[in-house]
Amino acid sequence: MENSSANGSEKNWDHKKVLGAEFYQQKTLDVARALLGNVLVVGKTAVRIVEVEAYCGSGGVFDPASHSSRGMTPRSAPMFEAGGIAYVYFIYGMYQMLNFVTDQEGVAGAVLIRAGEPIEGHALMKKRRNGLAQKHWTSGPGKLAQALGIKPHHNRASLLGPEIQVFQGERPDAIFVSPRVGISEGIELPWRFFIPSNYVSNVKENQLAKPLRLGGR
DNA sequence: CCAACGATGGTCT
DNA sequence: GACCATCGTTGGC
Numbered sequence: 001m002e003n004s005s006a007n008g009s010e011k012n013w014d015h016k017k018v019l020g021a022e023f024y025q026q027k028t029l030d031v032a033r034a035l036l037g038n039v040l041v042v043g044k045t046a047v048r049i050v051e052v053e054a055y056c057g058s059g060g061v062f063d064p065a066s067h068s069s070r071g072m073t074p075r076s077a078p079m080f081e082a083g084g085i086a087y088v089y090f091i092y093g094m095y096q097m098l099n100f101v102t103d104q105e106g107v108a109g110a111v112l113i114r115a116g117e118p119i120e121g122h123a124l125m126k127k128r129r130n131g132l133a134q135k136h137w138t139s140g141p142g143k144l145a146q147a148l149g150i151k152p153h154h155n156r157a158s159l160l161g162p163e164i165q166v167f168q169g170e171r172p173d174a175i176f177v178s179p180r181v182g183i184s185e186g187i188e189l190p191w192r193f194f195i196p197s198n199y200v201s202n203v204k205e206n207q208l209a210k211p212l213r214l215g216g217r
Numbered sequence: 218c219c220a221a222c223g224a225t226g227g228t229c230t
Numbered sequence: 231g232a233c234c235a236t237c238g239t240t241g242g243c
Contacts, residue, residue, distance in 0.1 A: 091234060093227075
């Protein structure tokens with residue numbers, strides 16, 4: 001049987017420590033790295049975040065890959081709001097991408113949530129992922145959004161609940177860095193971050209990745 | 218294992 | 231009309 005944890009009913013993350021608005025309103029790159037290892041809960045499903053990418057706006061290095069790079073548009077408007085809400089967009093005609101808006105109001109920034117390890121709601125995720133093997137449920141941004149049931153109405157939803165929340169989880173031992181995946185500009189910027197996991201996407205590219213920091217925090 | 222390719226529709230110039 | 235912050239399938243090793 002698929003079980004949510006080795007202990008049966010006991011949750012394996014700290015249900016008391018919800019990441020607050022102050023967390024998301026830090027600089028985008030800091031939020032991206034700090035998100036690794038935390039627990040993303042959407043409805044009856046939950047995953048441990050293992051891979052993210054940062055997309056930055058004004059302030060610091062210009063990011064040509066960001067949706068905010070050519071100014072505010074109807075789609076990218078949420079990226080300019082204050083950190084602490086979701087930015088959900090539709091791409092390739094069939095997939096939703098789940099991002100967390102970061103930084104202060106007026107400063108564009110978001111973190112794409114690319115992969116996670118299933119923690120809760122295994123049966124529901126399997127169903128949403130068309131009965132595929134578990135390793136294919138959440139090992140990429142389109143797959144993850146589908147497994148979590150992310151829909152267009154989640155755009156601009158609060159990350160402080162009730163629909164979406166992130167709880168503090170175990171700090172990772174190591175963080176790895178690489179270029180971002182699937183973009184044509186800004187490929188020199190090492191703004192993809194991940195921790196060792198079978199659910200990290202794009203295994204081939206991981207060979208090029210470098211360790212950023214050892215010892216967590 | 219892995220490279221190539223088609224699906225499919227919103228967004229922006 | 232071109233471009234996608236992708237994925238599943240196919241066909242070759």
